[in-house]
Amino acid sequence: MERLQFKIPVGYYHFHDDVGLNFQFNRALINQCPMEEMMEAAQSIRKYEDVRSIMTSLAEKAFKEGRTLNAAFYYRFAEFFCFGNTEEKKRLFNQFMQLFYQALENDRIERHKVQYYGGYLKAIRIKNNALPKGTIVVHGGGDSFVEEFYLSVRWLVDVGFEVIMFEGPGQGEPLQKYYLKMTHEWEKPTKAILDYFNLDAVTLIGISLGGYFALRAAAFEKRIKRVIAWNVVYDFFECIMGRNGMLKYYIINGLVSANAKTLINYIARKQMQKSEMEKWIYDQMMYAYGVETPFEYLKTLKKYRCTKHVSQNVTQDVLILAGAEDHIIPLRMYERQLKALTNANSVAGRVFTKKDHASNHCQVGNVVLALHFIVDWLNTKS
16 A cells, blocks of 8 residues: 655744744644644643643544544644653553554554663664665654654655664653663664664764764764764753853853752742743653753753764764754854864755744754755765
8 A cells, every 4th residue: 555645844833922832833733733723722722731631632533533643643742741751641652652653554664672771772764665875864852752753754765765763762662661761872872773773884863952962973983974963952051051041051050060959959940830841841851861850950961062072073974954043952053063073074054044944943844945955965975
């Protein structure tokens, strides 16, 4: 039977005044969820606590109507706003996984479990029948699932590449099923994947925080020949703490450096009380990173930096992508990362703009344009 046919939309739309929620609705649009249905649902969301019930109801409605893929991504939307290690979060996770693979059963996606430090990493492989032009390994960042990116990157197979996508510690199944917590040493899970599939001379694409992970892996793992930071995260601590101005960053950085645990935890708890987004960030990330307090989380974040000692060891061909209006990663990260790659074989990059409909995080709004740019670059490096 024929694979699922779909078209990825172009445009970044206003679903909700909350910038984080609005971004998630636009991500769901890429994954084929209907705009009109989501516009209506968005109007009913007053606070983050509303998301789970509203999106779960949409999932149940879609499933009854035979829209399995829509149901899957509505469950993922609900799971995304279900905080911490709860039974409900696990239930929503399992619903998403079951329905995703049911909807895409004709794609013949290979699913693999890769043994790793007391648990398993998850990998999926997609390819066509022709001899591939090369192998592209793809991973996300934060607490992402490979399935979220599948519809976007499947096009890479259509133009001749074999694609292997994997989840590392702190992501998807390794986190939910095996409690493998996030690590800044991304060369370790990457090595496990390259070993398992017996890969060499690969292209590695890291999405979102994965932009840091990919460059970090390339600094240590020379079986990677080309590396693409699909959004560059030179300093993740600064991205998070400097999001609302650098004064806050300097104050919090100083307090963390001084080990002011009690004060940091007090400040963070106050922020969580005032802002749903702050509460979501701390709750979700403390779970993924395996820490108990905001101070421990911030202390851990300081390890996630692509600074000189890492960047100078990247010797491959490098492509860096950024969005001019990214609400998560400040544009200053782009120039700092370019300058730090002093020993790369080659360095190229692009800042996508509002005119491109791709100025947002990870080019949500026009991921097709970003994919075409990636393939054009790869064709010059083959």
